[in-house]
Amino acid sequence: MTKTPDEIDLRIIDALRQDGRTPNKTIAKMLNVSETTVASRIRALTERNIMQVTLQRDIYSLGYEFQGFLDVYVGNRDVDAVAADIVPIKGVLAVAIYLGSPDILVSFAACNREDLARIVNDEVAKVAGIQRVDSYLALEIRKFEAAHVALGVNRAAN
Amino acid sequence: MLRTDDVDERILELLRDDGRLSNREVARRLEISEGTVRQRLKKLEDAHAIRIGAVVDPLPLGITAAASVMLTVDPSTLASALAAFSMVPGVVYVASITGRFNVFVQLTALNNAELRAVVGKHIARFKGVLAVELRLLLRSPKHEYHVIAIPRT
Numbered sequence: 001m002t003k004t005p006d007e008i009d010l011r012i013i014d015a016l017r018q019d020g021r022t023p024n025k026t027i028a029k030m031l032n033v034s035e036t037t038v039a040s041r042i043r044a045l046t047e048r049n050i051m052q053v054t055l056q057r058d059i060y061s062l063g064y065e066f067q068g069f070l071d072v073y074v075g076n077r078d079v080d081a082v083a084a085d086i087v088p089i090k091g092v093l094a095v096a097i098y099l100g101s102p103d104i105l106v107s108f109a110a111c112n113r114e115d116l117a118r119i120v121n122d123e124v125a126k127v128a129g130i131q132r133v134d135s136y137l138a139l140e141i142r143k144f145e146a147a148h149v150a151l152g153v154n155r156a157a158n
Numbered sequence: 159m160l161r162t163d164d165v166d167e168r169i170l171e172l173l174r175d176d177g178r179l180s181n182r183e184v185a186r187r188l189e190i191s192e193g194t195v196r197q198r199l200k201k202l203e204d205a206h207a208i209r210i211g212a213v214v215d216p217l218p219l220g221i222t223a224a225a226s227v228m229l230t231v232d233p234s235t236l237a238s239a240l241a242a243f244s245m246v247p248g249v250v251y252v253a254s255i256t257g258r259f260n261v262f263v264q265l266t267a268l269n270n271a272e273l274r275a276v277v278g279k280h281i282a283r284f285k286g287v288l289a290v291e292l293r294l295l296l297r298s299p300k301h302e303y304h305v306i307a308i309p310r311t
Contacts, residue, residue, distance in 0.1 A: 153301075
């Protein structure tokens, strides 16, 4: 089996990005292939961690009052080690390593002001090796998708 | 905040693990009726509280570049800038923010050249953009992709 998804795979992915519950039968008709082909392609894409059909929840409906980011500047410590210490902190949605400075971007969600202070001041800022943290909050979120995810790394982590 | 009960949460947990499960299969596993599953999901979908869709690993699709774009935008064009940026191909996050910059955008692209081209053409030159800082992302040790903002329209 080749590693790169082919045209049929890509069209199945497209359909499932629009609506993850589109029946195999509907996709099969759209692509003019058999239902068995659709089912086996979806299984293969999922098993190979290329795609996952999953449920995503709205940040506001979950009751989060604040969403924001931290620019983390690392001093005398390995950047990946600092990032690994930030990963398990409750409320941290994403951790990414930048090329250059700042070293790490943290995305978080907080339920209220106390929760915000806990994440920023009590937990992230106290991770060893951090020199400086700049925080900023989202005021109006216009778009917030999570369509592209390194599934191999993140399925285990979530 | 939308209140969910224990039945809702058990349905959502199953679909989080496998969004392809049919209502019938969810009902069978939880020993509830298919109608209950259908009603609960409809209620949550109508409230824009959940969505079920495919998430993909960018690398096998040839998407190798990602970046944050920090922007200073003239307040008089801020609203139109937010709307325009959210339509730009590859853009996954757009918000107005507190702090030194006032707009934060994240996007993905096939490679760094495409990324720079998209930012240059569709973002940096937008009316009222006073400053742009592009920050390239190398890797992401954590991405909780089950939390997003679901559009109300």
